[in-house]
Each structure stands twice: as structure tokens, then as C-alpha cells.
Amino acid sequence: MIELSHIYKTFEPGTVNESILFTDFNLSIHDDDFIAVIGSNGSGKTTMLNLLCGSLAPDKGQIIKDGQDITKMKEYRRSEFISRVYQDPSKGSCPSFSILENIALADNKGKPYNLGLGIKKDRLDYYRTLLETLKLGLENRIHDKVGSLSGGQRQALAMLTSTLTPTSLMILDEHTAALDPKTADNIMELTDRLVHEKKLTTLMVTHNLKFALQYGNRLIMMHQGKAIIDVSGEEKKDLPLSEILNKFNEISLEYGNSL
Numbered sequence: 001m002i003e004l005s006h007i008y009k010t011f012e013p014g015t016v017n018e019s020i021l022f023t024d025f026n027l028s029i030h031d032d033d034f035i036a037v038i039g040s041n042g043s044g045k046t047t048m049l050n051l052l053c054g055s056l057a058p059d060k061g062q063i064i065k066d067g068q069d070i071t072k073m074k075e076y077r078r079s080e081f082i083s084r085v086y087q088d089p090s091k092g093s094c095p096s097f098s099i100l101e102n103i104a105l106a107d108n109k110g111k112p113y114n115l116g117l118g119i120k121k122d123r124l125d126y127y128r129t130l131l132e133t134l135k136l137g138l139e140n141r142i143h144d145k146v147g148s149l150s151g152g153q154r155q156a157l158a159m160l161t162s163t164l165t166p167t168s169l170m171i172l173d174e175h176t177a178a179l180d181p182k183t184a185d186n187i188m189e190l191t192d193r194l195v196h197e198k199k200l201t202t203l204m205v206t207h208n209l210k211f212a213l214q215y216g217n218r219l220i221m222m223h224q225g226k227a228i229i230d231v232s233g234e235e236k237k238d239l240p241l242s243e244i245l246n247k248f249n250e251i252s253l254e255y256g257n258s259l
């Protein structure tokens with residue numbers, strides 16, 4: 001379990017641009033959670049992910065993993081057990097490396113490794129088998145540079161590489177937002193399959209309400225640094241789209257704009 005406990009975060013405190021975002025924010029992510037996070041722009045979704053990954057420190061509060069306080073743990077150390085797939089497909093892989101090199105690098109995350117030593121035949125066969133599961137024909141292109149792949153292909157590869165080694169939390173940061181609708185559907189199906197096959201604890205931020213309702217066991221809606229909806233199980237399954245749209249309308253009305 002990973003917890004954000006009594007988190008406070010203010011940006012640019014004491015200046016005219018001061019922005020108080022989190023005031024005693026709490027979130028417990030359980031091991032069997034696949035959480036879809038939705039919310040208005042500026043509601044704090046990315047900041048929440050950054051706090052979990054360690055790219056941002058809270059002003060007050062703790063981040064706890066399985067009872068251990070990791071608040072002060074550096075981001076690179078947390079990356080050993082937290083993986084993140086970004087909105088921009090170019091962020092999840094190295095374009096000047098081949099597909100094979102990218103997979104080998106991910107496979108050897110945290111281990112002393114030298115690309116010059118080469119990749120053993122049985123490992124190569126294993127990587128090909130993994131690539132076959134993506135059903136994109138990438139297993140026949142293992143020596144192609146990743147920079148030559150489409151956004152959808154790169155995102156599929158990023159999903160594969162980020163789940164190659166055991167991970168305690170997979171963070172999906174609007175990972176389908178830059179893809180066309182059909183490719184986004186395919187990546188979501190792949191995501192769902194990997195989450196279930198590997199029993200991944202997953203936190204997915206999305207602006208796609210269809211995906212948020214269709215996938216995951218839990219749905220959280222953020223607004224102004226608070227979780228204004230947090231439903232799971234049957235309650236999530238029964239949640240009508242109209243209720244979410246009404247909430248968005250209420251939020252929007254606060255700012256003087258109805259949907």
C-alpha cells in the first residue's frame with residue numbers, strides 16, 4: 001500500500017502568485033487498486049503524481065510505502081518501485097536506441113549492465129515473445145530505432161518496458177491523450193491486460209471519462225486539491241456518466257461557466 005498522508009503543498013508561498021493546492025490531503029492506494037483519476041484542469045492530478053514519484057516534495061505530510069516513510073527518498077530511488085508512463089510517447093523510451101536496446105535497458109534496471117556485453121539468445125527470444133503480445137509486429141523490427149516508431153507503437157513499448165521488472169506502483173499520466181481514438185482504445189486494452197496479468201497497483205490520470213468509467217476498480221475525481229468523488233467496486237460500476245458530468249457542471253458553475 002502507498003499512502004499520501006496529511007499532505008500540504010503551496011506553490012510560490014508568500015508571493016502574489018501564491019497557490020495553495022493541498023491542505024491535509026490523504027490518499028491510500030491499496031495493492032489491488034486500479035484507480036482512474038479525473039478532474040478539472042489545475043485540480044492537482046499531476047502534482048499528486050509528482051509527490052508520489054518524488055519529483056516534488058510536500059511542505060508537510062508523509063508518503064508511506066508499506067509502512068515505511070519514503071517522503072525524503074530521492075526520485076531515482078523511488079523509480080526502482082514506481083514506474084511512470086507519460087502523455088508524450090517520446091518520453092517513455094530512448095529514440096536513438098533500438099527496440100531491443102530499450103527493452104534490454106529496462107530489463108536490467110537497477111543492475112550493473114553494459115550494453116557492449118550483448119544479449120543472450122534465450123533473453124532475445126524472451127523479448128521477442130513479449131513483443132509478440134503487443135500484436136504490432138515489433139518482434140520483427142527489434143533492431144529498428146525507436147525514434148522511427150509511431151506514437152502508439154512507442155506508447156505500447158513504454159507500457160511493456162515499464163512493467164518488465166516488478167513494480168509496486170504503475171503511474172499512467174494521461175498516457176492515451178496524444179493518441180488517435182482507435183490507438184488509444186488499443187493501448188487501454190493492453191493496459192488492462194498488463195494490470196490484470198501482472199497484478200499491478202495502478203494510478204491512471206485521464207481526461208477520457210469513457211476510459212475512467214470502463215477501466216479500473218476505483219474512480220477518483222479531483223477538484224481544487226481535494227478528492228470530491230472516491231468510489232470503488234459496485235459503487236463505481238453503478239456510477240452513471242450523468243453524475244460525473246453534473247459534478248463537472250457544478251465545478252464549472254463555480255467559475256461562472258456552465259457546460
Ligand SMILES: Nc1ncnc2c1ncn2[C@@H]1O[C@H](COP(=O)(O)OP(=O)(O)OP(=O)(O)O)[C@@H](O)[C@H]1O
Pocket residue numbers: 011012019021039040041042043044045046047048
Ligand atoms: N511548479 C509550479 N509552480 C507554481 N504553480 C504550480 C506548479 N505546479 C503546479 N502548480 C499549480 O498547481 C495547480 C495544480 O496543477 P496540476 O498540474 O497538478 O493540475 P492538473 O490537475 O494536473 O491539471 P491538468 O489537468 O491541466 O494537467 C495549478 O493551479 C497549477 O498552476
